[in-house]
Amino acid sequence: MGNQPTSVLLVVETDPGSQQKKVYLILQQRRFEFATLSTSTDSFAGFTAAYRNENGDSVDITELISDLIPSIADQLPTGLAFSLQQVFLAYQKAPNSAKNKSQASPTFLVGATLGLDINLAELPLIGDKLPTDFTPRINGIQILYAYQDISAELINTLKLPQGLSLPSVSSSKQQETEKPPALHSGLYLSANLTLENNPQWVTLPLSRSKKNRSRAASSQTAQITNTTKADATTQESEISISKSEQNPKNEKIKALAQAPPNVDDTITWIDVNKKLGPLTMQQVGMQFQNSELWFFLNASLSFGGITLSCNGLGVGSSLTEFKPKFRLNGLGIHYSGGGCLEIGGALLRKTMSLKDEQGAIQLDGNGNPITYEEYSGAVIIGTSFKGKKITLSAIGSYAEVKGEASLFIFALLDYPLGGPPAFFVTGLAAGFGYNRRLNPPETVEAVEDFPFVKLAMGGEDKGKDLLQILDSLGSYIQPASGEMFFAIGIKFTSFKIIDAFVLLIVKLGKRTEFHILGLASLVAPPGAVDLGIEPVAEAKLALKAVYIPDEGVLRVEANLQKGSYILSKKCYLSGGFAFYSWFSGEHEGDFVLTLGGYHPKFKVPSHYPQVPRLKLEWQLNENLSIKGEGYFALTASTLMAGVCLEASFEQESVKATFKIEAHFLIAWKPFYYEATVALEIRASVKICFETVSLDIRASLQIWGPPFSGRAFLEVGLVSVEMRFGSSLPPRPKALTWQEFKASLLPTDNAICNITVCDGLIRKLERNKVEEWIINPKEFAISTDSVIPSTASNMADPAQYKNWESKISLRPMDLKPSLSSTHKIEIRRKDELVNQEFSCKPIFKRVPTALWGEGFIPRDPNAPRFIENALCGFNITPKPPENPQKSQEIAYKKLLLDDPISGKAYQWEAIDLPSLRSGSASDTENLKQEINTETIRNKRNMLLQNLGFLPDQDVTINGVFIDELLGEPHSINSSNNPK
Structure with missing residues (x-):
């Protein structure tokens, strides 16, 4: 296409009527009316050419641009073949005033208009509620391509055909050289949006040239220009609209219904915020994707205490053939029953890519991503019972992937169920997933952002939280054939100081996994914020535990989260905890428990957890600061602990630091310890341009019991060594066998x-x-x-x-x-x-x-x-040493050569007692006989030898006889006349 030689002709014709000569540019067998552009000296500066599509045939705009500029063919999207009304070409040669002639290049501009007219009043649900003088209407859709940045001066020199418009540059007091271009280089789609008889041009980028891709990556805005005249002249006004969500902040239940999230970030939204009776319009959006142009409305409709909110209610069509289609990305509903009952809900539709266990997108046989439609929903129900508020929050989704249904639901009941002050239950949670893979957080730091934990520990604006959680579920929960999970959680308080939530997750499928996630927050004294006083302490602890039987290891981890402090908000707390135990595999029998890490001399094995030190950082004022850290660790070989405390003071000419550090190694049976303690004090003061300093260093080595050791003291140039207790590390008393x-x-x-x-x-x-x-x-x-x-x-x-x-x-x-x-x-x-x-x-x-x-x-x-x-x-x-084998016999020898004749076999004559008809008395006698103690003991012994539990597995009573044996018959015999 772009690399093939093209045929571009200039044709001069004489109009028979006016006898005027017209110049046409022949491109792709289409006649573009040609006109030149000149400078103030009447020298050639460029040309314009316009083509009007009278026949309504399809024009491939990509091929048209590629034929003009073959070097950029690979930068353009394919399949942009439209039935265009008119096409406009403009060329301007490189300016002579360019400072660097080697970098100067000509400018190409290609524009085309489509004859589409879309009336948003045709939208279902809310279209008939729009007033006729306000109905949003889309017309004048056009395609623009600029090879170079288009300046405002060039736009003014171009004689654009009627119906074709370019965005204007915003007014600015900057120097001419600092003004941004009116249109950056690249391919754009523009549409004329009319609201309240006020037309606006909306321009969306479709692609960028290579040299401007970095600029395009950082630009996420659409240009909107108010048009005031039919000849497309424009005022100098521009509005930048970002692609971010425009959700108003409402009450927690109402927010869920009125602001479903904009799940498709390829839509550019324009804020409207108009209330028209029962109808409220929030936004109008435009999207071009897969050669289809879509226009959307975000609006809500209120009636009878019910508010219905539509997110991404859109109409769209292919640009090659106008066949309107409708779409709805999200639906919200809010009901208020006079304070007794309030319901808010939202339903979202997403097109998702199927991912494997590693998070990579799965591809089909043609190398295309496998996609599926997912419907996610959230609901909050609020009511009251015995004067207490009850809130039920739930999220869930459904999808059908490769012919299999995949779904999950998670619900949280927020209601004080009671209990002792140390464990007062304030809520319950439960969840279930079928054909769903649940990916718990990989690190303990990520527990706080896990959707289920976030839902339980969310803030007051829970409606907005639910929407954010729904929008973030994709990375945590994905369809997976044969995978299931169950979740159950409990939310509780302890003496109203600790507010916590613990969640147990059981994953079933390819392997069984058990996960425990928890988040606890502490505020002391309780209710300090409501009382208007600053809390003495605030802390947030995240917990993560996992047990996978196939791996044979139990992992428990916990971390203090950011924002934890004690005594003052400037006294920060941080640190971690871990407990690992290995039951099988390479490290079977090993275990480690650590709070804050390990001894500095301990070489941490690669399979041990890395845990941050327990730290305290306190900036008391601008002159005095205190830092401290500590650790404790227990392994299969030893116990270790340590602490470090440092204080610094600095004010004008006075400086002082104090640091003490201690590390312990402890054996517990028999009890023995060794420790090293280091102390350092430094102080200096500047007096009359002279600095007087004092350095004191001390170290201590201790062991015991009994308590013994030696100390070193160094003050300036003087050092002293002291010993106390035993001169050598004592040998503790060994355990006896009975003690061991x-x-x-x-x-x-x-x-x-x-x-x-x-x-x-x-x-x-x-x-x-x-x-x-x-x-x-x-x-x-x-x-x-x-x-x-x-x-x-x-x-x-x-x-x-x-x-x-x-x-x-x-x-x-x-x-x-x-x-x-x-x-x-x-x-x-x-x-x-x-x-x-x-x-x-x-x-x-x-x-x-x-x-x-x-x-x-x-x-x-x-x-x-x-x-x-x-x-x-x-x-x-062991297998038998000499297993016996059957003698081999030819099967022919087993065949009978001669038929049996004579009395070769004599059957034994058996006298059978004659039966007589049964009666009700016979049934009762049998019932009594089978339940006698002698018969029952014999029966139970037989059942036990067969491996049964008589009282649990076998029960014999009258019902058994009636239903299984039927009516018994008595027999006549010589021994028993009955």
């Missing part, structure tokens, strides 16, 4: 456990002893011991190369000398049958704090676990 067992091991009956791994049919209890009924075909059990074993009657250390059989008892100060045997005996009627079973050892990692060497853990980076400690066995039956 009582404090660090479970009870005797819980040290060793046996678990059924496979084949369990039922568990029974006889004489307070648990018995298992196991399918022998799938029989598998495992043993587990809290104490790692150094020997076993089922395994030889030489058989397993990685078996760590050297186990110590650190709290007892025992070197590798522990002897523990994992003994297994399997008996059949007192006969030992271990040889009939295979035993596979179970190796685990055990904490060095219990079973490792080194009585005093001085190194925080020492190994935390002993790997490959024997802790149990998996036991399964």
Whole structure:
């Protein structure tokens, strides 16, 4: 198209009537009437050419521009073929006054008008409510392309055809060189919008040239020009309308109905804000997308206590053929029942792109994004019960993707349900999703913005909050076949000081996940804001916990959010908490609990959480500030804690700083601690142009118990060392076995456990002893011991190369000398049958704090676990050594060669008692007999041997006989005449 040679001809013709010569420009076999532009010296400056489409054929404006300027063909959108009324071309050569001749370039302008006339009174719902003198009308639609920025001076020199208009440049007192252009380079769509007989030109960008794309990216405005004359001359006035939402701030329920959000940010809106009886018009919008031109109204209609609000109620058509279509992006409704009942609701329609688990847009076979229509809704119902306000808020959405229904709903009841002051319930929440993937926040900092938490902890303007939540759901909840989730939450207060919400989410589908999200805010004293006093403390804590059985790890995290303070709003608080525990996988048996982080010398493993320090920052006044931080951490090997406090004072010529820092390493069984404390004091004062300073440094190393240590003091050039207590770190008293067992091991009956791994049919209890009924075909059990074993009657250390059989008892100060045997005996009627079973050892990692060497853990980076400690066995039956086989017999030998003849078989004669007809007395006798104690005990024993619970699984009574056996019959026999 643009790269092919084009045929552009100039044709001179003589008008037979006037005998005047006319010049035509022939382009794409169309005749453009040609006129030249001249300068003040009558030299050639450019030309204009106009073409009137008398036949109404379609003109491809993209091809037309590309033929004129082939270099920009790839920058234009395709498919812009319209039935145009007229086309206008303008050319101006590069100005001679340009400072840089190499950068000077000619200017091309292409304009075309379409013969569309759209009356917004044809819109459903509200169209017939519009007054005839106010009805919005769209006409004079045109396409504009400028190769370079078009200045106001050039516009004035161009003789535009009637019906074609360009936006004017706004009036300004700036210098001529600083004035912005009237039209930036690029492709535009303009329309003449008439409101109250006042026409306005609205111009939307469709594309930009390469050199102006950066400017286009930062510009998000549309130009609107008031037209006052039919010849398209314009006043110097311009209005910039942004694409942001124009939602008025209303009451929380009314806001939901009256201001559904503008979910489509490709629509440019113009504020109208006109009230016409029961009808209120807020905005008029225009959009060009997929070769279709759309016009929209945001309006509301009130009648009988009900307000109906329409968002994005639009009419549109393809520009190649005028076939009007209607669309509605959102619908809101508000009802007020005289104060007893108030309802606000909104329904939104969106076109969404289907995404995978990683958030990438899914594509179809042709490489196009897979899209679907989603309908989202929100509702708030407000009423009162026993003088207390009840508010029910709900959000939800429905979509059909690839033939499957996908939906979710989440509702929050805001009503004081009661409870003790420490846990006073103020609301409940519940949610459900079908064929929906719920993506909980990835970090604890993002919990506050999670839609469900935001809904529960929202402000007073809850109607607006619901709309914002609906508009942000796409990144958290997406359709996904086979995925489901359930959510339940509780909102509560504690002594009216803490206001909290906790939400449990269970995800089902490809894998099962459990999530707990929470947000709590603290204000002390309670009601301080209502009392007009400044709170002593405010804090906001976010909580995030997740347990995924497939990963075998529990993660709990919490953070103080921004805005937390104590004593003063200038005394900021921050910090985090985390608890991780691994149940399986690479890090099985490991755990960590930390508040504010770890010891500075501790090398944090990559799988441990990174937690910010607990910090306090307080600027008391312009001269004095205080900073502090602390931490506490517990790992499988050690306990660590630390604190740092720093104060600074500066006023004119006086400066002083005070800093103290302490770090502790603690072993808890037996209790032992080591700590380093550093103190630094600096002060200086300037007296008569001389600065006098004092530096004091002190460090302290302590250990115990008993409390001992040494201190270093340095004042200026003088240093002193002091010792107290034991000269060497003392050795704490080791635990005895009884102390170790009582404090660090479970009870005797819980040290060793046996678990059924496979084949369990039922568990029974006889004489307070648990018995298992196991399918022998799938029989598998495992043993587990809290104490790692150094020997076993089922395994030889030489058989397993990685078996760590050297186990110590650190709290007892025992070197590798522990002897523990994992003994297994399997008996059949007192006969030992271990040889009939295979035993596979179970190796685990055990904490060095219990079973490792080194009585005093001085190194925080020492190994935390002993790997490959024997802790149990998996036991399964061995296959038979010599399985019996059936003798093979040819099937022909099983065939009968000769028929049976004679009396080869003699059937035994059986005398059957004769039956006699049943009676009601026989039925009663049978009912009594089957429920006698002897029969009942025999029946229960048989059922128990079959693995049933008689009292729960089988019930025999008269109803059973009547319904199942029917009427019984008595028999005649020699032993029983009945």
